[in-house]
Amino acid sequence: MTEEAPRAGRRAPEAVAIVGVGLIGGSFALALRALGFVGKIVGVSSPEAVRVAIERGVIDEALPLGEAAAMADLIYLARPIEGILAVLNELDQYVRPGTLVTDAGSTKSAICARAAEKIQRGRFVGGHPMAGKEARGADFAEASLFHGRPYILTSGCDELERLITGFGARIVRMPAEEHDALDALTSHLPQLISTALAASIGTEPEAARVAGPAAMDLTRLALSPYEIWRDIFATNATNIDQALGVFIGKLEELRGELRSPGIEREFENAAAVARALRAGAR
Amino acid sequence: MTEEAPRAGRRAPEAVAIVGVGLIGGSFALALRALGFVGKIVGVSSPEAVRVAIERGVIDEALPLGEAAAMADLIYLARPIEGILAVLNELDQYVRPGTLVTDAGSTKSAICARAAEKIQRGRFVGGHPMAGKEARGADFAEASLFHGRPYILTSGCDELERLITGFGARIVRMPAEEHDALDALTSHLPQLISTALAASIGTEPEAARVAGPAAMDLTRLALSPYEIWRDIFATNATNIDQALGVFIGKLEELRGELRSPGIEREFENAAAVARALRAGAR
Numbered sequence: 001m002t003e004e005a006p007r008a009g010r011r012a013p014e015a016v017a018i019v020g021v022g023l024i025g026g027s028f029a030l031a032l033r034a035l036g037f038v039g040k041i042v043g044v045s046s047p048e049a050v051r052v053a054i055e056r057g058v059i060d061e062a063l064p065l066g067e068a069a070a071m072a073d074l075i076y077l078a079r080p081i082e083g084i085l086a087v088l089n090e091l092d093q094y095v096r097p098g099t100l101v102t103d104a105g106s107t108k109s110a111i112c113a114r115a116a117e118k119i120q121r122g123r124f125v126g127g128h129p130m131a132g133k134e135a136r137g138a139d140f141a142e143a144s145l146f147h148g149r150p151y152i153l154t155s156g157c158d159e160l161e162r163l164i165t166g167f168g169a170r171i172v173r174m175p176a177e178e179h180d181a182l183d184a185l186t187s188h189l190p191q192l193i194s195t196a197l198a199a200s201i202g203t204e205p206e207a208a209r210v211a212g213p214a215a216m217d218l219t220r221l222a223l224s225p226y227e228i229w230r231d232i233f234a235t236n237a238t239n240i241d242q243a244l245g246v247f248i249g250k251l252e253e254l255r256g257e258l259r260s261p262g263i264e265r266e267f268e269n270a271a272a273v274a275r276a277l278r279a280g281a282r
Numbered sequence: 283m284t285e286e287a288p289r290a291g292r293r294a295p296e297a298v299a300i301v302g303v304g305l306i307g308g309s310f311a312l313a314l315r316a317l318g319f320v321g322k323i324v325g326v327s328s329p330e331a332v333r334v335a336i337e338r339g340v341i342d343e344a345l346p347l348g349e350a351a352a353m354a355d356l357i358y359l360a361r362p363i364e365g366i367l368a369v370l371n372e373l374d375q376y377v378r379p380g381t382l383v384t385d386a387g388s389t390k391s392a393i394c395a396r397a398a399e400k401i402q403r404g405r406f407v408g409g410h411p412m413a414g415k416e417a418r419g420a421d422f423a424e425a426s427l428f429h430g431r432p433y434i435l436t437s438g439c440d441e442l443e444r445l446i447t448g449f450g451a452r453i454v455r456m457p458a459e460e461h462d463a464l465d466a467l468t469s470h471l472p473q474l475i476s477t478a479l480a481a482s483i484g485t486e487p488e489a490a491r492v493a494g495p496a497a498m499d500l501t502r503l504a505l506s507p508y509e510i511w512r513d514i515f516a517t518n519a520t521n522i523d524q525a526l527g528v529f530i531g532k533l534e535e536l537r538g539e540l541r542s543p544g545i546e547r548e549f550e551n552a553a554a555v556a557r558a559l560r561a562g563a564r
Contacts, residue, residue: 130494150492172491182492185483190496193475195552196532201467202555203528209454210432210464211559212412214472214503221496222556226549237540244537246485248530250478255526258519267508270477273484274504277493 012159013100014039017072019065019087021045021053024104024129025078026141029058031167034143042068053138069094074160075122077103081111081231088114095122102127102153102160106228107183108176110235112154126154126176128183129169134223144168152179184239188232189247192240194221294441295382296321299354301347301369303327303335306386306411307360308423311340313449316425324350335420351376356442357404359385363393363513370396377404384409384435384442388510389465390458392517394436408436408458410465411451416505426450434461466521470514471529474522476503 021043043059050062115124131149147168257263303325325341332344383404397406429450539545
């Protein structure tokens with residue numbers, strides 16, 4: 001027998017705790033299983049979420065945070081942002097030294113700052129999978145949710161990157177501040193636009209009679225429940241305000257050119273960006 | 283034999299001329315066939331569009347406008363708006379008295395005004411099917427394109443309404459001016475929003491790396507070629523400017539409330555509008 005070559009990075013996890021077993025946390029668990037993970041997956045969640053998750057085979061059992069954290073060598077925080085911030089306040093006392101802690105929060109600066117302050121025994125890596133769907137909860141979790149989507153990590157981490165690459169996601173390493181500025185443009189601004197468009201259409205009671213595919217497409221995000229957005233606005237308002245400023249500026253430019261041939265070039269430039277987004281997503 | 287009961291309205295058409303055999307004109311022809319229409323369908327279009335349309339069996343033959351109009355008892359104008367306006371200038375001299383002329387132009391006021399002035403022998407009814415897809419041309423025409431979609435008519439017309447109802451579309455009778463104001467909100471505004479969002483995202487070269495489903499959904503319209511929009515802006519700029527004003531006002535309201543609890547109610551109201559749009563579309 002030849003001696004086994006030393007492996008780069010740390011070992012794959014043997015027990016995983018998912019804190020917040022909803023769509024994202026549940027999908028992370030299912031993606032791990034699909035990747036061949038045979039260790040224990042423990043959930044920390046509300047009684048109702050736990051019931052659904054166990055019924056669907058998403059987690060093996062549910063435990064309180066302290067017990068789950070003590071047995072895990074990978075802890076995945078998938079609550080809403082304020083929930084993640086609250087967990088970070090108390091988590092470190094429970095974890096074994098060196099335990100990998102990562103999260104799926106929609107903004108990263110506040111969470112990474114809190115983790116830097118509170119997580120000492122564990123190793124924290126901020127994360128944000130750019131995936132989701134309209135339906136929520138572990139009922140709708142699926143192993144392929146991350147496939148083909150960007151997955152942002154705020155720092156390098158071999159063993160986490162192996163998992164995420166295994167899910168078929170595209171890893172993007174990016175500092176928390178840059179993530180939050182870019183997501184303000186690509187995610188938080190679209191939400192506000194959709195909400196404002198629905199509100200605008202709502203000013204004309206007859207509009208529903210003529211609404212076609214364009215109105216349907218652009219008001220879909222307006223169906224999102226506010227509770228998801230409260231924490232995002234609370235932790236990224238400055239970037240969002242700036243993104244709104246850029247967008248309103250572009251819209252006023254178009255407004256000023258409605259009857260001018262110059263608007264053709266604006267359309268061409270915007271179409272080129274839209275095509276580049278799609279090329280980047282491949 | 284009992285005497286045949288007198289039929290309401292006029293007879294179904296026996297020969298149809300489609301002026302502009304693209305996605306919409308071609309789909310109208312296919313939908314007619316699917317409805318059991320066995321008469322002749324003549325196309326008036328560019329040599330390339332005619333070739334595609336004949337190859338796909340969308341039209342039986344191609345003729346110049348004058349000859350096609352002279353043999354048809356239903357004339358369907360499916361060019362871009364300026365093309366429809368140009369045809370209306372010369373069409374009337376060719377049509378037989380009483381021939382039904384309708385159109386599929388995206389704005390209605392300019393077209394209906396031109397038709398009122400120019401169409402004397404024919405009977406004109408303005409129309410706008412709220413249907414479409416990203417691909418263009420008779421290659422992508424399909425009999426089901428109008429199914430489940432609103433189809434606006436600017437005046438009542440039994441024999442046309444029988445056909446459109448037969449296509450599975452939902453007829454909406456509405457004066458041209460009201461159509462144009464509502465479409466500015468539900469169709470033209472979404473296009474400008476999508477173009478402005480793509481332009482905003484284009485200000486950050488790294489944004490494509492993190493763009494998720496929201497950015498993709500809301501920049502899809504930005505891929506639309508400008509040539510479709512030139513005529514819409516030229517014929518509906520006042521309404522579009524007003525819709526932009528309403529929308530920017532709503533967006534500024536949200537911007538001012540990013541950190542305020544009041545934004546929750548804005549989200550709830552907008553979600554209710556988005557749900558009502560979907561209920562209306564059923």
